[in-house]
Amino acid sequence: SRRVREDIASLGPLSVGIGGKGVLVNGVQMEDGPHWKVMEPSLAYGTTETIDYLKRAITSVNRQFPDTHEMLVGHLSAKRGGHLRSHKSHQSGRDVDLSYYYLPDSRWRWYQRAHAGNLDVARTWAFVRSLLVETDVMFIFINTSIQRLLKKHALALGEDPEWLDDVFEWDSKSSWPIIRHSPGHDTHIHVRFYNPVAQEMGRRAYGTLVASGRIKPPTFYTYYKVKKGDILGRVAKKFDVSVRDIQKANGLRSTTIMAGKTYRIPRKGHVMQPGKIRIPPRRLPPSTSAATQVAAPDSR
Ligand SMILES: [Zn+2]
Structure with a gap:
């Protein structure tokens, strides 16, 4: 490593x-x-x-x-x-x-x-x-x-x-x-x-490559601070994920998001550890x- x-x-x-x-x-x-x-x-x-x-x-x-x-x-x-x-x-x-x-x-x-x-x-x-x-x-x-x-x-x-x-x-x-x-x-x-x-x-190096940021794991998160006027649908579109996925990642029961608050955006990763x-x-x-x-x- x-x-x-x-x-x-x-x-x-x-x-x-x-x-x-x-x-x-x-x-x-x-x-x-x-x-x-x-x-x-x-x-x-x-x-x-x-x-x-x-x-x-x-x-x-x-x-x-x-x-x-x-x-x-x-x-x-x-x-x-x-x-x-x-x-x-x-x-x-x-x-x-x-x-x-x-x-x-x-x-x-x-x-x-x-x-x-x-x-x-x-x-x-x-x-x-x-x-x-x-x-x-x-x-x-x-x-x-x-x-x-x-x-x-x-x-x-x-x-x-x-x-x-x-x-x-x-x-x-x-x-x-x-x-x-x-x-x-x-x-x-x-x-x-x-x-x-x-x-x-590749299998042996996987953990170190993920930890050093050289590769992304299958699922990873981006953090997004909501701006005034943002709506969840548009944020989802911006990151190419579904509204449902953002709700799940943040424990949201509705589509209401609050300006100034930071949310986790789940992203599709690239690399699956075999x-x-x-x-x-x-x-x-x-x-x-x-x-x-x-x-x-x-x-x-
Ligand atoms: Zn081919």
């Missing part, structure tokens, strides 16, 4: 809070690489772990298929994380939007809707497989229509059917699929990673589990 107060930069990236109510501390900017292009660098901040996982999975596709177009990397998080326009998550450096791989002759652009006619199923599957096997992926949002193409391709390659049923949502009864449908994810892939290091550091960080073991296909277990200790 002393290092959080005095030398926070020395701690490396911290993923604080949860995906939808979090911040990123000491974020790292992802830069263009040999096989990928970053679409909006100012919104391409993540943790070291997230960026390394991405590079690893993209590079793995290019190793298998040397002639592959660049992966387009969309938003990760803002420099300090927190709310990112038009996204529900992308707040703590562990989320990223990515292009699909498209067939060489198909004319495509960023956010092109992928379908059987233009999707490069082999390369996209190679990418998804690498995420599953070589990274701590938490989930991957891919439309059902595309899951179907990928899973059939994987089965045709001889991948283990039980493993595929476990990781895909499409045509399976998996209780916790990693590859899930979410509307709109036929134009891009959304990936969220577990970050064993950055999440644990519970204990638990990173589940990677869910590996039976054929690769032996090889990957050997590599696991230093990569975790």
